[in-house]
Amino acid sequence: MGLTGEWRSLSATQRNTFLACFLGWTLDAFDYFLLTLCLSAIAADFHVGIKAVAEATFWTLAMRPVGAFLFGLMAERYGRRPTLMLNIVSFSAFGLASAFAPTIGSFMVWRGLFGLAMGGEWGVGAALAFETLPVGGRGLFSGLLQEGYVVGSFLAAALYWLLFPHLHGTGIFVPWRVMFMLGALPALLALYLRFKVEESPVWLASREQRIAKGTSLRASFDWKSVLQYLPSFLFLVVLMTAFNSFSHGTQDMYPTFLQRDHGLSPAHVGLLVMIGNIGALAGGIAWGWASERLGRKGAIIGAALLALPMIPLWAWSHSVVLLGVGGFLMQFMVQGAWGIIPAHLNELSPGPVRAIFPGFAYQLGNLLASRNNVFQVMLAGRFSGGMLKPVMSATVLVVALAVAGITALGRQATGVEFSGD
Template sequence: MAVIADLKALTPAQKSSIWASYLGWTLDAFDFFLMVFMFSAVAKEFGTDVKTTAEATFFTLAARPFGALVFGLAADRFGRRPVMMIVILAFSAFSVLSAFAWSLTSLFVIRALFGFAMGGEWGIGASLVMESIPAKLRGPVSGLLQSGYPSGYFLASLVFFLLFDHIGWRGMFLIGVVPAILVFLIRMHVEESPAYEALAKKPRVNPFAALAANWKIALYLVVLMTAFNFFSHGTQDIYPTFLKAQHHLSTQTAGLIAMVMNAGAIFGGIGFGIWSERIGRKRAIIIGCLCAVPVIPLWAFSVTPVMLAVGAFLMQVAVQGAWGIVPVHLNELSPAAVRGMFPGFAYQLGNLIAARNAVIQADIAERHGGDYGLALAMVAGITLVVIIVWTAIGPERRDVDFVKEAEA
């Protein structure tokens, strides 16, 4: 109740920045996960297999750190707000263009360009919000922002459930124009970050010098985000394929289970984000990972749709519970002079290293007779151990005053 009261006390501009960033990440993820649901359909049209088609996610994820770097540098130079609008227009355009791919190669190129644009959204949106709200609300809002990702997955699941059998994979991509509408909300209601405005009054800092001066924390965060991205994508990206190819579930049943899964992710992200204000960022991440351990057998090796749905829900409560801390944790650990670029670049560079996750998991499954459940369990089990250990030995900074830090 205290959190709700604090959220109500925010100014209209602060509330708008939260909604704009949340919806930006939601619709960004919506466009990304449309591809995940259509591996089989795209493979059939272009005469190839799911493993080859899954390379599309590799190209998307691999391009994201370059977008995070370019757009992040622009956000530190020109402001969070205008660059965020450009990013949203760009990834919406490339999502629509995906519908007109004439070959698998052209689709890979377009999805790489989509990934480049997508790479800028998370870091800029997170820094805009974290620099605009009171420190005591960063944990809860961090969980809300990160829940935008499963919210986007949920929307993609819903659209797949309702429309795929009627409009096909090309029609699904045409729906990707919807995020562009968000630009009007940002243009009319969102104000620039106070920390950026304070920073803009100071002499400009060479961003690459700032990176070099903070190379230890940069390296730490890249390793952390590599493990986190294996954890997230390793439990999400091939899950629809697992349901359809291994369990032979219908489009509607697979879509429904994916929606249940993402409902758990939203619950976990927001819940653990709120809890992190009480127990700390590191403890919340570690507890989230530990909660996933007993769920793995239920999630990966159940045989009935009901038990698969229960396992999917509980697994994503844990996975996205840990992930809910990431926006605030990365922003609090970032240097003030490059906060528009630093968190997003570290996050997306980890994405680059983990970008072949879907291909790796598809290969593991093929080598074991199409056992996608085994591939899911192996990746989840290994990466949660890495996250627990790496988080435990790492730093934590809470309640940093971003404006005063920028002024200094």
């Protein structure tokens, strides 16, 4: 059954829930990628180097594990839906505050708080979605859900391409600040969640079980029993460190790479980022669908290894057309592997901590990979005269092999039934 057939097979409740979770992740990523596109403009406005502004991405990524844990804990105790509503309003407010930061220091603070809120969205949204969706087609919807991140990046690139070159304001209306003001629009999604989305049936069943047993609703799981899950959790952290290095290593410095190494204009940069995101969206859906037949592990390994032959075309081409083809194919593989992760992590996570484990492991992996862009700039300055081509090529080589190897060591849990137990 294809995507259209799977979508039609869902109930109205399942469709609304999936759409809300998809849009939450999309708009979260939209705000994050506005920063990567505006690095040079922000550096010029604050009169600092690009490396100094790149530290803002570190603080965003560094605070995401804290947010994943706190919002995940709230979701286990008080429900997925109200936690997700609070989460979306929070990251929208902090994103808007970034637009009015008077100094680079205050900008760092607001981006760190944005990371706190951003960190909670993925885990809580994925738990709500997959505890509501049917088991059949989980891989396909996993690919589509994860690619909300790509759609967010695409929207940010489209806005940058269409609007940024035409903005000429001053003061608080300089172009990058206007872009961040527009990034506050996701707060409206909370209204959709309030009126169109229902609570996770798995969480509701778990609550009824706790009531029947006389267990406090505030104690949604036994902290001591969590220790038995520690080996599985640590494995997920290592896996997600490799995955985050894979995505951030090919995305965060990509606009700067196109500007510096290839001398492209903002319009061409925005267009190429959009093309890469189209490839990512197609890859996520295609490899997610393939994971129903190849298994989650087989599909991840296949996508990661197929990224290796794309390196020359992606980084070393000499025309905009070939760079576009390379960008499409690279992100087809990178985000193709990523598309399987929402289902894979939720299937590997125990029921009592499903709102915490996937998101917390994901964001800890983000933290461990958060210095990636700073290291890439530093290594390029030391070994290649500032050119990012060799460094970004080596990044893909190393992390693609790491993703494939670590995935192979894990277990397969394709299609496991979810419960609160």
